Amino acid sequence: MAGSFSQSTVQSTVQQGNQSYSFALTSMTFLFFIMGFITCLNDILIPHLKNVFSLNYTQAMLIQFCFFGAYFVVSYPAGALVKKVGYKWALVTSLVVSAIGCLLFIPAASYRVYGLFLGALFILASGVTTLQVAVNPYVTMLGNPNTASVRLTLNQAFNSLGTTIAPWFGALLILGAATASTQGLSDAQVHLQEANAVKFPYLLLAIAFALLAAIVAALRLPDLREKQKEEALEEAAVTGSAWQFRHLVLGAVGIFVYVGAEVSIGSFLVNFISDSHIANLPESQAAHYVSYYWGGAMVGRFIGSAVMRYISAGKVLAFNALAAIVLLIVTLLGEGHLAMWAVLAVGLFNSIMFPTIFSLAVHGLGKHTAQGSGILCMAIVGGALVPVAMGKAADIFGIHMAFALPIICYLYIAFYGRKGHVPQH
Incomplete structure (x- = not known):
C-alpha cells in the first residue's frame, strides 16, 4: 500500500x-x-x-x-x-x-x-x-x-x-x-x-x-x-491468477530458499564458532560474533542500493549468490578463524537478496501484484523448514559439513538472478 x-x-x-x-x-x-x-x-x-x-x-x-x-x-x-x-x-x-x-x-x-x-x-x-x-x-x-x-x-x-x-x-x-x-x-x-x-x-x-x-x-x-x-x-x-506468472513462482522458491539459508546459517553460528576446530570460544563470547553476520547485512543494503543504480538487479543478485557460495566453500574446507570469518562474511552478500528477489518476482504482475506479494510472504516458511533439514544434516555429518546445504540454496538464487526472474511472454 x-x-x-x-x-x-x-x-x-x-x-x-x-x-x-x-x-x-x-x-x-x-x-x-x-x-x-x-x-x-x-x-x-x-x-x-x-x-x-x-x-x-x-x-x-x-x-x-x-x-x-x-x-x-x-x-x-x-x-x-x-x-x-x-x-x-x-x-x-x-x-x-x-x-x-x-x-x-x-x-x-x-x-x-x-x-x-x-x-x-x-x-x-x-x-x-x-x-x-x-x-x-x-x-x-x-x-x-x-x-x-x-x-x-x-x-x-x-x-x-x-x-x-x-x-x-x-x-x-x-x-x-x-x-x-x-x-x-x-x-x-x-x-x-x-x-x-x-x-x-x-x-x-x-x-x-x-x-x-x-x-x-x-x-x-x-x-x-x-x-x-x-x-x-x-x-x-480482478480475474486470473498470479500463479500463471513463471517468474513469480520461481521467485517464491527463491524467497523460500533464501530465508531458509539466511536463518539456517545464523542459527548455527554460535555452535560453529565455539567448535574446537574453529575459534574454540565459550558460547557467551561466540555469540558476540553473530552481530557481524547481521551487521554485514545492514551495511550491504546501503552498498547494494548504490551498486544497483548502475548494474541490473538480476546481475547483482547472481553475483552476491555466487560470492556466498565461494565463502561457504571456504567455510567447508577451512578451519580456525578463516572458516569463521568466511561464514560471517556471507551476511554482507545476503543483504540485498530478499528485497531484490521480491521486486523481481512481482515485476510486471499488474493487477495481480497483491496476490503475488501474498504468495511471496507465505514462502518465508523456508525459515521454518530449511533449518530443520540443516539440523538433521549436522546430526548425521557434523556441524561443519552441514554448511553444504545453504550452498544448494544459493545456487538456486544465482540461477534466479541470471535467468529465472525474466518474465516469459
Whole structure:
C-alpha cells in the first residue's frame, strides 16, 4: 500500500488531534527495531536451549520451525484481523499477543519443559507476524504519501539494527547468566540456573511490548478501513491468477530458499564458532560474533542500493549468490578463524537478496501484484523448514559439513538472478 491517498484524505488525517506524527513515527520505528531484535534473538536461544535440554541439532532447530512456521499459519488470519478491526487495533493486538508469548517463557523456564518453550515461541511469533502484516501500511500513512517509501526504507534500517544488537543482548543476559558461577551446585541446580536465564530478558521484552501496545492504543491515528473496502472491491474485480506468472513462482522458491539459508546459517553460528576446530570460544563470547553476520547485512543494503543504480538487479543478485557460495566453500574446507570469518562474511552478500528477489518476482504482475506479494510472504516458511533439514544434516555429518546445504540454496538464487526472474511472454 504505497501511499496513494488523496490530498483531502491526508489533510483530514492530519487534523485528527494535536499529536505530532513524529512521535507516532518514532513508535513505529521502534516496532521495526523490536521485530528484527526478537527474530535474531532466536540465534542465541538455540544454543542455550540445546544445552539446557541436551538436544540434538534437529531438535534445537524446532525453535526456528515454530517461529517461522507462524508466518505460514498466521499470515492469512492476521490479514483478516486487519480488515476487521483496522490497522491500529491490529497493531495493539499483535503487541499484546507478543507480550503474552514473552511472559510464557517464565513458566516454561520454571517447569523446564521444552514443549512449553516452543509453545511460547509460537505465540510470540504469531504476534510478530501480525505486527509485520499491519505495521508497513501504517508507516506509509504517517506523513506525506510522496515520501512513504523513504519512511519504509528508514524503518527497515532500524529492523537491521535490531538484528545486529540482539546477539550482544542475548550473549550478556542469556548465555552470560547461564554460565555464571556454578561452584557448589548440583547438576539439577545448574540446569535450573541455565533455564532461568531466559526469564529476565523475556520479562523485559514483555514489558516493552506492553508499553508499546499502550502507546499505540493512545495514539490518534487514521482509520484505513474505508480505504481497505475500496481495495477489496478492486481485488474482487480482478480475474486470473498470479500463479500463471513463471517468474513469480520461481521467485517464491527463491524467497523460500533464501530465508531458509539466511536463518539456517545464523542459527548455527554460535555452535560453529565455539567448535574446537574453529575459534574454540565459550558460547557467551561466540555469540558476540553473530552481530557481524547481521551487521554485514545492514551495511550491504546501503552498498547494494548504490551498486544497483548502475548494474541490473538480476546481475547483482547472481553475483552476491555466487560470492556466498565461494565463502561457504571456504567455510567447508577451512578451519580456525578463516572458516569463521568466511561464514560471517556471507551476511554482507545476503543483504540485498530478499528485497531484490521480491521486486523481481512481482515485476510486471499488474493487477495481480497483491496476490503475488501474498504468495511471496507465505514462502518465508523456508525459515521454518530449511533449518530443520540443516539440523538433521549436522546430526548425521557434523556441524561443519552441514554448511553444504545453504550452498544448494544459493545456487538456486544465482540461477534466479541470471535467468529465472525474466518474465516469459
